[in-house]
Structures are given as structure tokens and as C-alpha cells.
Amino acid sequence: MMAVRAVLRAVLIDLSGTLHIEDTIVPGAVAALARLRSAPVKIKFVTNTTKESVSTLHQRLQKLGFDIGVGEIFSSLTAARNVVIEGALRPMLLLQEDAMRDFEGISIDSPNSVVVGLSPDNFNYATLNSAFRLVLDGAKLIAIHKARYFKRLDGLALGPGPFVEALEYASGTKASVVGKPEKTFFLEALRSLGCSPQDAVMIGDDARDDVHGAMAAGLQGILVKTGKYRHGDEDRIQPGATAVCRDFPEAVEHILSKML
């Protein structure tokens, strides 16, 4: 019996490392995105930021020349906001100021949950201790993601992951992680497009968080060799990526010629 081949209806696209690297556009990415938009697929931009609000991200992408609507961006902060709203939670937010904007209108009085993003300003003993006491008393611990570290101008620096670990260890509980590579993140992003995982593909530069995460959620996955890609990354995930492409334009070409 032949497997029924699903029709591709949605493309999820990572931002940093895939469309741009800091303030530099991946060559050909603007035109490739325009080409993809002429095909009969829905598009969502998915990103694991914990420090920039959707509106700030949007402004940055527009400045770079990308034709992207603010409603097309689904970030890990959006996912966290959704979790907070669905659970009617009042969060203590360990977030930098700009990221707070994604939580406008949400009550933070007498908090019954803790949301942790990358927030060096809040990663001090007093604030962590307040968060710990809430979680020990039953507040839900929500991690935007659990990245170990990131690259700062002066070298490597601790990401939110170690601080989530510290709170987990202190309270004896496990955090709910809302960003990539969590299955629910990809499903939420697709739900807003009205598509199922088997009708969708994810394009990204992170073999583990983008490609492996998406494939574990039932999507197809295309790995691009830009951004954080390191030689041999495609061999470090099982099952392997649906396709490995040089960059975003080649990934679009692959979709248009082989997946539609």
C-alpha cells in the first residue's frame, strides 16, 4: 500500500540565523521569501526569543527589508502569554523590560506563577529567592526556553536554562517549557494557521531546536547551513532532516520544486 502523500500547506520559518544574522540579511532571503509567498502555502515566523517583544522583532525585520506582518510572528513569549491566559495565571515575570510588552494587560498582582526568560537584571539572589518561595508554595514554573548559554560580545554568557534549573532544584518541581523544541510550541504555531503537522515544514538553522523538535511534533524539517549551523550538525539528529540546504533561498527552491 502506498502512503498517501500529504499536501504541503504551511511553512514555519525561524528568524535569527535563518533569515538574518544580527543586522545582516542572509543573501537572497528577501527575494526568496517573496517567491515563497506566491506559492499556495501559509507562512508563520517562529522564534525562541525571550528578550524582544513581537513588536520590537517586527520593527527590526522591517528595517532589514523583510515583508512580514506583525501577526505572522509567533515567538516563545507569545506561547508563554497563551499559557498564562489559558490557565488564568497571574505571573511573576523574570523578563527584560522589552519582553514585558508581550504581557501587557495581564494581571501580575499576588502572583501564582513564575515566567522565566533571559533576564540578567532579575537573575540576582533576592529576586530568584522570591520566585523560589512562590514555586515552593505551588506556583506554576514556566520557562520560555532552557538554553544553557548564548554568545555575548565579550564571550559566552549564561542563558535562562541554568536559572530555571536552579528554581527546579530548589523547589523539587519541573518547569513547563514553552519555546522550541517543545512539541506544543509547533502545534500552537500551526493551530493559528489552521494546519496539521503533517501538512507543514519547518525551516531553521538549529538542528536540535528547529529541525528535530519540529519532526518530533510530526512536521517535516529543513536544516539550513547558516547562523549557528556547525559542520556535521545534520548527523547529530535522528531521524535526519527531510532536507539539508545551503541557505534559506535554497530551502525555498527545494520546497517549490519538490514539496508542492
Place this chain on the structure above:
Amino acid sequence: MRRCVTHKLIIKLIMTSRGDDWSSNLQGVLLDISGVLYDSGEGDGTPIAGSIDAVKRLKSSGLKVRFCTNESQCTRQYLVDKLRRLGFDINLNEVFSPAPAACQLVRERKLHPYLLVHPDAVPDFSEFDLELTPDCVVIGDAAVSFTYERLNAAFRVLIGQENPVLISMGKGRYYKETDGLMMDVGCFMAALEYAAGCKAEVVGKPAKGFFLGAVKDMGIQPQHAVMIGDDLVNDIGGAQSCGIKGVQVRTGKFRPSDESHPTVKPDGFVDNLAQAVDFLLKDHAQ
């Protein structure tokens, strides 16, 4: 009054229901400090009711007494001075703390430590030249000195080594200060382990060598000793893992959920140190 009597009966039951009448063969007692003798906090902190007298009674009973603490916020001498000011009968040579064990590990391996410790604890590490480029991390209860930049500096030392060495003075989850529960060194140890992908070597409780060193110092066998502490996993579980009995007090960081812990079962629960000493001395005299 009636509640109190029932309470005592239950404790007695737990203490003797484990087959052996260990408390009458008792020769030495290990006491945790924070949460058992006193609660730390503003100034010198506050003694726990009955504890000053309980230490006196233990010492005059003929039982040997040692203090086993994971305290790493200050030097051993500072801690002893503080407890003496509060009224406790305690001497420097009776106190076992993790700093000497941490120093020994660093010395043996000829390493240069980055100290992620409380500023008041730094003098315990005076034998090391802290100006040299560090190649290992010693972490203690740094409290407010657990800043993002200092944790980052420790992380960079670890991530830069092929085989990162992280020495942790205890691995407690939290402890109690007068104004509430505080995150302990174990949380930040776990953070660095996760970030650098390494496993810490723990000195102090619950490492077996730590308890056995204190028992040896008393010149007795582990089965003739009891540890009294408020930390179920590190005090009680640690002591029991090397054949020492463990009694948990319902002071300090004790939480009711400790009494139904899935793996660690104390040889007895008592309301406080004073009550523990009541029982031990009664059985010891018999």
C-alpha cells in the same frame, strides 16, 4: 497537654520500631547547626527554643558531641564565635564544615580555584593565590553574592576546561532564615552543572566521608552515633547511608511533606533538639 503526650508516644514508637534498640547503645551525637541550634538571619540570628540548654545537657551526659554543618557563608571561626555569643557551648575543634575538605581537594590536584563563595568565607581559602588564572570552581552558599556576573565568571572557568572541576560545599536545596526560606548552594551548583555540562563533586553533607570523618574524630563506630538535623536528604539520608542513625527535627527547614518522603525514612522525628535530647538521655541512662 493530651496532644503533647500522644505526640511523644508516636515518636517513641518510631524510634524503637526499627528492630534494634539503638538509642541505649548510643555513644556519640552529631548535630547540625542551622535550623537545629538556631535560625540564621538579622544580626547573629535567633536560637531555637531549648537548644542552648539541650547542647549543655548532651555535653554533660558523657555522650560525645560534634557539630556537622554545611555552613559556608562564613569561616568556621566566625561561626563558632557567633554561636558562643548566642550562648552555645561550642568549640572550634568540635565543628566539621566543608571548607577544609574543599581546600584539600584543590590542594591535592594542584588547581587554582575561582571562589564563588560568600566574601566572609574567603579567609578559609587563604592558602591559595587567587591572582592566578583559575582552572576550577569552588562554590559555597554565597547568598547575595550569587550575582549574574559572578555565576557567569564561574561558568566561563568551567566551560573553558576539557574536564571541568566544580567543587560544591554541600548541595542543599534551601534553608530557613528568620524571615523565610532561602535558596541554598545546591541550586546554583545545579545551574552551573546544567550550563557547563558537568557534575559537581560535593564535599560536606551528604558525602559519606564527611560523616565518617566526624565519627572517627569521636573515636566511635558509625552504628553508635546519631545525626540530628532538619534536612531530610542531606542530614538524615546522608548519615543513614553510612550506618549512622538519623533523627529529624521539626524546626528550621522542616516541612510536613518530609514525613512522607518516598525514599528517606528517619529513625525518628522530634519537635526540636530539646525533645531529641530528652529521649536520647532517657534511653542512654537506662
